[in-house]
Amino acid sequence: MSAFVHADETAVFPRELDRPYPFVERAEGVWLYGPGGERYLDAVGGGAMVSSLGAGVRELYEAARRQAARVSFLYNQQFTHEPQEALARRLVELAGGDFARVHFTTGGAEANETAVRLARAYHVERGDERRWRTVSQAQAYHGPTAVTLGLTGRRALTGAFSPYVVPQLYIPPATWRLDPTGADALAALDEILAAHGDEVAAFLCEPVSAAALPAYSPPDRFWEGLAERQKRHGFLVVFDEVVTGIGRTGSWFAFQDMPIVPDVVTTAKGLGAGYAPVGAVLCREHVYEAVASGSRVFDLGHTWDGAPLPTAVGLAVLDYLERHDLVERVRERGPVLHDELERALSGSSLVAEVRGRGFLLGVDYADPRDGRSFLDPALGVARKIDTEALARGLVVYSTQPTADGWAGDQTLLAPAFVSTDEELGEIVSRLAEAIAAVEQEVVRELRSASGAAVRG
Ligand SMILES: Cc1ncc(COP(=O)(O)O)c(C=O)c1O
Structure with a gap:
């Protein structure tokens, strides 16, 4: 070769x-x-x-080997098991506050798509059928699937597949070149809320951007303004922590260093750390409660979501991070x-x-x-x-x-x-x-x- x-x-x-x-x-x-x-x-x-x-x-591949020998695969629509239960407990503990539940996925795009549907479900369960749109930062990356491509305003990413993609609503990034104070981004958000406020289900973004704008995060003024609008307008804030989650920015989740608490957080890459594909959607109590006191069903899943092998690896990753x-x-x-x-x-x-x-x-x-x-x-x-x-x-x-x-x-x-x-x-x-x-x-x-x- x-x-x-x-x-x-x-x-x-x-x-x-x-x-x-x-x-x-x-x-x-x-x-x-x-x-x-x-x-x-x-x-x-x-x-x-x-x-x-x-x-x-060694600890990570041994965890995979041990779990594969015990029971490697179970479908989470029909079973549960200790690695899934334990990893969910650990993640809500690490997220802190009133984070309450975890829905596992296989990767980042699936986690973001699940989060979009969870935000929609939250509003529908509470009797507000109108809310379905997301607002997000135009220069971002949330995954290659039709729903996640719609979460970025990047025509160059969508290319010939635009007929499959439902465009959402976007605000510009508050970069040093375009909007160093974040005031324009907030003004753009206000304009969107004035025109579509009763249709907005969620604001979704990377708290610290990865590939699309490496290590960029809007100034605190923007986050504080977003937190005010989250309260005032009733949309959910979803943070895509597919990259930043599990320690990448120096805290377990990037939001923990910011003046805002998201309602839903997704994470993936560092959770399996390359030893298994595993992603997660974490939500706070009020989001879970909307489903718990409503239809009591949030049935969205892929075959390997929350399976024993990847969740056992996720646990071993958390252990390793803590031990060292x-x-x-x-x-x-x-x-x-x-x-x-x-x-x-x-x-x-x-x-x-x-x-x-x-x-x-x-x-x-x-x-x-x-x-x-x-x-x-x-x-x-x-x-x-x-x-x-x-x-x-x-x-x-x-x-x-x-x-x-x-x-x-x-x-x-x-x-x-x-x-x-x-x-x-x-x-x-x-x-x-x-x-x-x-x-x-x-x-x-x-x-x-x-x-x-x-x-x-
Ligand atoms: C911020 C962010 N969100 C979502 C994704 C999609 O994750 P996956 O490729 O696991 O579907 C990526 C992948 O690079 C990403 O960087």
């Missing part, structure tokens, strides 16, 4: 036919190994912000990592902002000619960063949602919580080198295209 697999040499239907996929044979901690001795430092949890505890953790004080480590080390990254990139004319919340970090690029505008998508900066990083044995995740109009080229980092200081240092220095190489190329291209002076 060679180091990379191309679309014309595989029976797999790859996601991008023009992308060569690095072939990985095995992994240990935060290192991925290829067939010819290639060695990659994984700064983004197996590529998708999942492997928060690294690879090859890893959420605490992320909380303490995250700001230092942010500062190290910011310092390493401070001289780059390509870098406009470095953001960080715990072990979720983002680098936002801009046109070096004004330090502000989005880069021309034709320059392909996001793709070039990933390629240059990989050439230096580093896996990061860059995106270029420029066509949607809310953000340009960006890079996401989501290192494993168990990364050593030395490994974190390597992530910073290899990424800085990759960015410097792309910067040189971009500055050269811009100079030759315009003849204008370009800093760099």
